[in-house]
Amino acid sequence: MGAKSLTRNEAEQRAALLTVDRYDLAVDLRGLFAGEVLESTATITFRCGTPGTETFVDCAMDVRTATLNGVPLDLATVADGRIPLPDLAADNVLVVTATQDDTAEGAGILRTVDPTDDLVYVWTSFEPDEARRVWACFDQPDLKAPHRFTVSAPPTWTVTSNDAPESVTDLEDGRLWTFPDTPPLSTYVVVVNAGPFHEIRSERGDHDLGIFCRQSLRGVLERDAPLIFDVTEQGLAFFGEQFGRPFPQRRYDQVFVPDMGGAMENWGCVTWGDGMVTRSAPSYNDEIYFANVILHEMAHQWFGDLVTMQWWDDLWLNEAFASWAADWALTGATRFTDAHAVFLAQFKMFGYRDDMGPATHPIRADIPDVDAATANFDSITYIKGQGVLAQLVAYVGEEAFVAGLRAYFRDHAWGNTRLDDLMSAIGTAADRDLGAWTHAWLDRAGTDTLTLGDGAITAASPDDDAPRPHRLDIGCYSRTGSGRGLELTETVEVETAGVSTPVTLPAADLRLLNDGDLTFAAVRSDEATTRALLDGAGDLxxxxxxxxxxxxAWDMLVKGELPTAAFLDCVLAVLEREDSPALVEPFLTLAQRAVERWTPDAQVATAQRRLADVAAALAAVDEHRQPALSTLAATATDDAHFALLDEAVAGADDTDLAWSLLTRRAELGDPSPAAVAALLERDPDPDARVRALCVRAAQAEQAAKEEAWTEVFEKRSVPAGTAMSQVASAFWRPGQTDLLLPFAHRYVDEATRLSGGGMLAVMSLFRMMVPGVADDDVIARGRMAADDPAMQPQVRSTMLTAMDTLARMQRAQAG
Structure with missing residues (x-):
């Protein structure tokens, strides 16, 4: 159903006019048990500061009835997802009953049937403006109000919302779930989920913690429950103390649902895509990523839910803060004390990638309407934003930063803020004027390059403005006969200013600029130091x-300063002696990406063999075995590799590894249909059919690629998140360039007509299916398509970044 995007001007006018007192929402889910129809009745109590004027309420549904202060509204005037509200009184009550039958695309609501047992599950997710697809509301972040839900559901379903239910009573054909008033919340952080969930609860500290999943995943959720409950308990205690404001309600739930890409920070009831729950035993990096998401969504309870941005141009305030706070809490409150190393090795490069491309934008962006906001759910907002917040902490000191946060939450609880509110609180606590810092870091796009030369750090800005100020460390290392080979002898603290900052450094065998990764910048050194860094990386x-x-080294590869072979020499040498589980999996992933995407086709097999040999050796170490075997399964080239994998699959009954091995064999020309059918029969994973599709997608055959493409783009049958990532990885295989180039062109075609589905679904589909191959024509067509003003903003930004990356890959492959 067509719905017009709310503009910033419209939101400002409506916020100046209205005060919303409360939402009373009656939601009937019974029509979703065997059908596609949801019905809701929204009763909105609100005040108008200028009686007699008019406005509109958002409702992208089939409106059945609408009354304002007891007077029926003319439904013929409903258009573009809006109901006009004429002649407002000072005090108003609006009642809207509407239905929604678009529950299959994930736009606000998704109804899913589990293929293993035919059980039905329903979830909602409303960011940025999709609550209007499930009930009538003033769908903008700065019209906060208490919400009270009554939910009619089938008798076998459990319903979750933002707090524990007050009561559950029987109906003739179901049950009525009644929930208490929420605190004043924005419309995008309330939630209703329902289905025959498996539920696990645990009393931890002052909180009643719950986790939910579909019945077919109860085994894996029970396996992971101790980790979830431990990290949740630790996070709630840490944030409550650090922010000077404990989470104010006892109940805190996390609901794992099918076919959802990512997770959503609904107040007191976080919703996750259950693809994040690994089917096989999780690796160390699986666990730390899982814990990071727990803490990211938890941090939003303060930063985003308690205090909310006024408009979407400050989206980064929500997401960057939650990302930074998650790593902060992981390091300070859990066993994952090496969280920052994982962020650096696994994620930060995506922030650098987006910031060097044509879709870059300032962290604080100009967002004229909500559609434009969807383009900024990207690595600049999340990852660069996190890196810049870490730089701010280094710049003002953690003590002042935390004091500023406490004042911010104290002064703005349950309200809305702009960036200046936060920076004022931190600047006051630090006794520093952060105006120039704010402009330099948040209002300008691009990444500075810092180069350590003879007696000075030279800073180069990506624009015509002066370089940003950087607070960083230089680590001075000397060779030693023990340990790894290099020993830190001195750390020199530096705060740069302008183009050149003098530094006095002691004698050292290696000087590491930005040691500790305090700032967000590309770092370089003179030729001799760079050579020492690449050769001695594993000695640090x-x-x-x-x-x-x-x-x-990866940044140098991407920017054309280092050949792919030289990068592989560096990373493989490090992996041969790496002992940190925080680094082994990210480094294996980087090496595999370099082999598959940045290496000429003629050299891929040799590079794969090199990586497979390293992975096979790492598999002999228990704590590295799982990621090493996963990498080996993607790169195995000889009988010894396959023998090791066959033994591992048989010994551990690891279905994930078994699927990966079948996918690799199919890629090499052995599709093994009997083995696929047998594994499909014994795999209990409700998404096992997707793994079978991966085996098909990896084959170097036109019919196989067509089948996979149809499932992804036409049938939309591949769940968002992990499943989509697996199919994409299997589809875009190296060495299949001639076969895959037409599909790269089709990817561009899909972008021009992509429609339907919620933000998370579209992001998952289009970002994960970025081609692994291209030629000049594909890149030119992609860039031209991105110029079409009709293209969805989030699709446009993905397309621009993808084409920039593909062009860089082409240059690297050409040598």
Whole structure:
């Protein structure tokens, strides 16, 4: 159903006119048990500061009845997802009953049938403006109000919302779930989920913690329950103390649902895509990523839910803060004390990638309407934003930063803010004027390059403005006969200013610029120091140091300053002796990406063999075995590799590894249909059919690629998130360039007509299916398509970044 995007001007006018007192929402889910129809009745109590004027309420549904202050509204005037509200009184009550039968695309609501047992599950997710697809509301972040839900559901379903239910009573054909008033919340952070969930609860500290999943995943959720409950308990205690404001309600739930890409920070009831729950035993990096998401969504309870941005141009305030706070809490409150090394080695490069491309934008962006906001759910908002917040902490000091946060939450609880409110609180606590810092870091796009030369750090800005100020460390390392080979002898603290900042450094065998990864910048050194860094990366004594060395080499590869073979020499040499589980999996992933995407087709097989040999050796170490076997399954080239994998699959009954092995064999020309059918029969995973599709997608055959493409783009049958990532990886295989190039062109075609589905679904589909191959024509067509003003903003930004990356890959492959 067509719905017009709310503009910033419209939101400002409506916020100046209205005060919303409360929402009373009656939601009937019974029509979703065997059908596609949801019905809701929204009773909205609100005040108008200028009686006699008019406005509109958002409702992208089939409106059945609408009354304002007891007077029926003319439904013929409903258009573009809006109901006009004429002649407002000072005090108003609006009642709207509407139905929604578009429950299959994930736009606000998704109804899913589990293929293993035919059980039905329903979830809602409303960011940025999709609550209007489930009930009438003033769908903008700065019209906060208490919400009270009554939900009619089938008798076998459990319903979750933002707090524990007050009562559950029987109906003739179901049950009525009644929930208490929420605190004043924005419309995008309320929630209703329902289905025959498996539920696990645990009393931890002052909180009643719950986790839910579909019945077919109860085994894996029970396996992971101790980790979930431990990290949740630790996070609630840590944030409550650090922010000077404990989470104010006892109940805190996390609901794992099918076919959802990502997770959503609904107040007191976080919703996750259950693809994040690994089917096989999780690796260390699986666990730390899982814990990070728990803490990211939890941090939003304060930063986003308690205090909310006024408009979407400050989206980064929500997301960057939650990302930074998650790593902060992981390091300070859990066993994952090496969280920052994982962020550096696994994620930060995506922030650098987006910031060097044509879709870059300032962290604080100009967002004229909500549609434009969807383009900014990207690595600049999340990852660069996190890196810049880490730089702000280094710039003002953690003590002042935390004091500023406490004042911010105290002064703005249950309200809405702009960036200046936060920076004022931190600047006051630090006794520093942050105006110039704010402009330099948040209002300008692009990444500075810092180069350590003879007695000075030279800073180069990506624009015509002066370089940003950087607070960073230079680690001075000397060769030693023990340990890894390099020992930190001195750390020199520096705060740069302008183009050149003098530094006095002691004698050292290696100087590491930005040691500790305090700032967001590309770092370079003179030729001799760079050679020492690449050759001695594995000798650095800390995981962060080795992470910085390898990711610097990756940045040089991406920017055409280092051949792919030289990058592989560096990362494989580090992996041969790496002992940190925080780095092994990210480095294996980087090496595999370099082999598959940045290496000429003629050299891929040799590079795969090199990587497979390293992975096979790492598989002999228990704590590295799982990621090493996963990499080996994607790169195995000889009988010894396959024998090791066959033994591992048989010994551990690891269905994930078994699927990966079948996918690799299919890629090499052995599709093994009997083995696929047998594994499909014994795999209990409700998404096992997707793994079978991966085996098909990997084959170097036109019919196989067509089948996979149809499932992804036409049938939309592949769940968002992990499943989509698996299919994409299997589809775009190296060495299949001639076969895959037409599909790269079709990817561009799909972008021009992509419609339907919620933000999370579209992001999952289009970002994960970015081609692994291209030629000049594909890149030119992609760039031209992105110029079409009709293209969805989030699709346009993905297309621009993808084409920039593909062009860089082409240049690297050409040598």
């Amino acid at each position: 004594p800390t995981a962060l140091g080795r992470g910085l060395a390898v990711t610097t």
